[in-house]
Amino acid sequence: MPDKVSPPIPDIVIGRLPLYLRALKRLEQEGKLVTSSQELGSRLDISSAQIRKDLSHFGGFGKQGTGYHIDFLIERLQAVLQVNQEWKVALVGAGNLGAAISHYRGFQDRGFRIAHIFDSSPEKLGEAIGEHRVRSVQEMAALIAEEDIKIAMLAVPASQAQAVADQLVQAGIRAILNYAPININVRADVEVQYIDPVSHLQHMTYYLRD
Amino acid sequence: MPDKVSPPIPDIVIGRLPLYLRALKRLEQEGKLVTSSQELGSRLDISSAQIRKDLSHFGGFGKQGTGYHIDFLIERLQAVLQVNQEWKVALVGAGNLGAAISHYRGFQDRGFRIAHIFDSSPEKLGEAIGEHRVRSVQEMAALIAEEDIKIAMLAVPASQAQAVADQLVQAGIRAILNYAPININVRADVEVQYIDPVSHLQHMTYYLRD
DNA sequence: AACTGTGAAGTTTTTCACAGCC
DNA sequence: GGCTGTGAAAAACTTCACAGTT
Numbered sequence: 001m002p003d004k005v006s007p008p009i010p011d012i013v014i015g016r017l018p019l020y021l022r023a024l025k026r027l028e029q030e031g032k033l034v035t036s037s038q039e040l041g042s043r044l045d046i047s048s049a050q051i052r053k054d055l056s057h058f059g060g061f062g063k064q065g066t067g068y069h070i071d072f073l074i075e076r077l078q079a080v081l082q083v084n085q086e087w088k089v090a091l092v093g094a095g096n097l098g099a100a101i102s103h104y105r106g107f108q109d110r111g112f113r114i115a116h117i118f119d120s121s122p123e124k125l126g127e128a129i130g131e132h133r134v135r136s137v138q139e140m141a142a143l144i145a146e147e148d149i150k151i152a153m154l155a156v157p158a159s160q161a162q163a164v165a166d167q168l169v170q171a172g173i174r175a176i177l178n179y180a181p182i183n184i185n186v187r188a189d190v191e192v193q194y195i196d197p198v199s200h201l202q203h204m205t206y207y208l209r210d
Numbered sequence: 211m212p213d214k215v216s217p218p219i220p221d222i223v224i225g226r227l228p229l230y231l232r233a234l235k236r237l238e239q240e241g242k243l244v245t246s247s248q249e250l251g252s253r254l255d256i257s258s259a260q261i262r263k264d265l266s267h268f269g270g271f272g273k274q275g276t277g278y279h280i281d282f283l284i285e286r287l288q289a290v291l292q293v294n295q296e297w298k299v300a301l302v303g304a305g306n307l308g309a310a311i312s313h314y315r316g317f318q319d320r321g322f323r324i325a326h327i328f329d330s331s332p333e334k335l336g337e338a339i340g341e342h343r344v345r346s347v348q349e350m351a352a353l354i355a356e357e358d359i360k361i362a363m364l365a366v367p368a369s370q371a372q373a374v375a376d377q378l379v380q381a382g383i384r385a386i387l388n389y390a391p392i393n394i395n396v397r398a399d400v401e402v403q404y405i406d407p408v409s410h411l412q413h414m415t416y417y418l419r420d
Numbered sequence: 421a422a423c424t425g426t427g428a429a430g431t432t433t434t435t436c437a438c439a440g441c442c
Numbered sequence: 443g444g445c446t447g448t449g450a451a452a453a454a455c456t457t458c459a460c461a462g463t464t
Contacts, residue, residue: 012433014416018409022391026368036445044393048445049435056447064446065442082415089411100310101407106391110408111415150418151411158236175414177407181232181316183254191417193410197311197387198320199228200403201299201361204385205292205321206224207401208360222455246423258423259457266425274424275464424463433454441446 013054014081019044020051021077028070036067083111090144090173092164093155094119094127094134097179101155102129112151116143120160137164141171151175158182165192219267224291226264229254231287238280246277293321300354300383302374303365304329304337304344307389311365312339322361326353330370347374351381361385368392375402 023043027035037048037055044051055061055068058080062068078084089107091098091114102114117129120137127134135143143149152173156164161180168176175191178184181199186192233253237245247258247265254261265271265278268290272278288294299317301308301324312324327339330347337344345353353359362383366374371390378386385401388394391409396402 010432015413017416018406018412019393021412022406022409023393026392038445043395045395047435049437050433052446053434053448060447062446063442064440065444067445080416081412082418083412087411087415087418096310096313096315100306100313103306103310104407105306106408107411110412112408112411151414153407174418175411177410177414182236183229183233185253185255191414193414195405195407195410196228196232197314197363197405198316198322199232200387200405201297201317201322201385202228202231202291202293202320203225204361204387204401204403205297206227206290208292208297208384220454248423257457259459260455262424263426263456270425272424273464274462275422277423422464424461426461427459429456429458431454431456433452435452436450437448439446439448442444 009057013057016046016050016054017077017081019046020054021074021081021083024070024074024077028074033070034067035070035073037062039067078111085111087112087151088115088147088149089113090115090140090149090152090168091117091155092119092137092140092152092168093157093179094121094124094129095155095157098155099129101153101179102132114153115147115149116140120156137167141167144168144171144173149173152177154178154180154184156180223264223267226256227287227291229256230261230264231284231291231293234280234284234287238284242280244277245280245283247272249277288321295321297322297361298325298357298359299323300325300350300359300362300378301327301365302329302347302350302362302378303389304331304334304339305365305367308365309339311363311389312342324363325357325359326350330366347377351377354378354381354383359383362387364388364390364394366390 037051041048041051061073089112094117117132117134118137118140119134124134125136152168158180161182162184165184169186169190177193179195181196247261251258251261271283299322304327327342327344328347328350329344334344335346362378368390371392372394375394379396379400387403389405391406
């Protein structure tokens with residue numbers, strides 16, 4: 001008889017957990033101790049039923065009649081998402097975009113730290129960006145392997161994105177956040193997410209009719 | 211007898227159009243003239259059936275046996291998304307993030323131009339960022355109304371995001387791209403999209419188990 | 421022969437609605 | 443009384459598979 005294996009939790013549910021976490025941290029900052037699926041939902045424009053069902057995938061986090069203990073729920077969600085630890089991240093591309101990303105202060109307290117910045121252009125090498133010195137892509141594979149870095153942010157020109165992604169995967173990277181406005185194709189066991197502000201803007205302009 | 215009104219096109223379909231457009235422009239740059247749902251799909255990791263069905267919402271853009279004429283399809287998608295014109299955008303927040311956004315060169319040739327940069331802190335006022343001088347939020351409502359700006363990018367601290375969003379909507383803004391890691395609540399007829407790199411990273415860490 | 425456009429089937433996601441608990 | 447957790451129903455979305463066109 002085959003092992004009964006529980007079905008994987010839908011990716012779309014996983015994608016909402018960071019939003020819940022974000023909202024919960026805010027509620028915590030506001031000094032609240034307890035919340036409900038309804039309160040959370042109205043903040044996030046998500047139905048309360050949706051939130052209850054999403055959370056129920058991971059066990060009974062709430063109390064009937066009371067709601068959810070905010071600090072408890074934060075802890076559990078962080079554990080589920082594995083952000084109750086600090087992940088080192090490699091940033092590739094030290095141009096405008098890369099520099100901006102490296103200065104962004106929002107990573108630290110949500111589980112991420114930029115460990116290295118890489119660039120291929122000789123004039124960037126050794127340049128100081130924040131506390132980092134830009135390193136050569138030649139060193140990239142070795143450093144990623146050595147320091148067991150699993151996550152990379154890609155901020156290189158679109159024309160180079162695929163080639164760099166291939167190198168990253170080769171070096172052991174398992175998740176890529178791609179800021180280049182181009183799709184990259186990687187092994188199925190490597191996660192990729194995209195940041196493309198213009199796509200969001202274009203999405204919205206569709207609705208800007210009178 | 212009530213008018214028969216065609217059902218709205220699903221938002222999820224609209225959200226994919228910018229990706230199609232992006233990929234098509236790339237194909238065009240590569241010198242290709244014609245493509246197929248299959249080629250497009252394999253580049254985007256989307257099924258060919260999905261692409262055909264999405265495009266069919268807007269009319270027969272393709273030719274049986276041949277595929278899609280790239281330049282024609284680009285034009286039609288730009289028209290559908292209304293990005294065959296230049297949209298002026300107001301950027302609010304001239305800190306690290308705002309400065310980075312204002313230096314990003316990817317907006318121009320995809321339909322958007324930053325018209326003004328606003329900030330509330332006195333020491334930022336008048337500061338030069340690229341070709342812009344930072345303007346006071348006091349002038350914001352008037353300028354947005356005067357120049358009929360419909361789109362804003364929000365790059366202020368989370369604590370101020372809701373208040374600024376309210377002002378923007380009041381001034382006539384109909385679409386907001388929010389970089390602050392917090393949900394904002396606005397009238398139903400105002401579009402909001404979010405950019406939160408950390409949420410994407412947290413989404414991926416879920417899968418980084420061995 | 422190659423490829424689109426599309427009803428129909430299949431799958432996934434969301435909402436409903438209520439039993440059960442605090 | 444207020445709220446969760448959850449089967450069942452409904453809605454939304456994706457894939458299938460093929461007739462029809464070039």
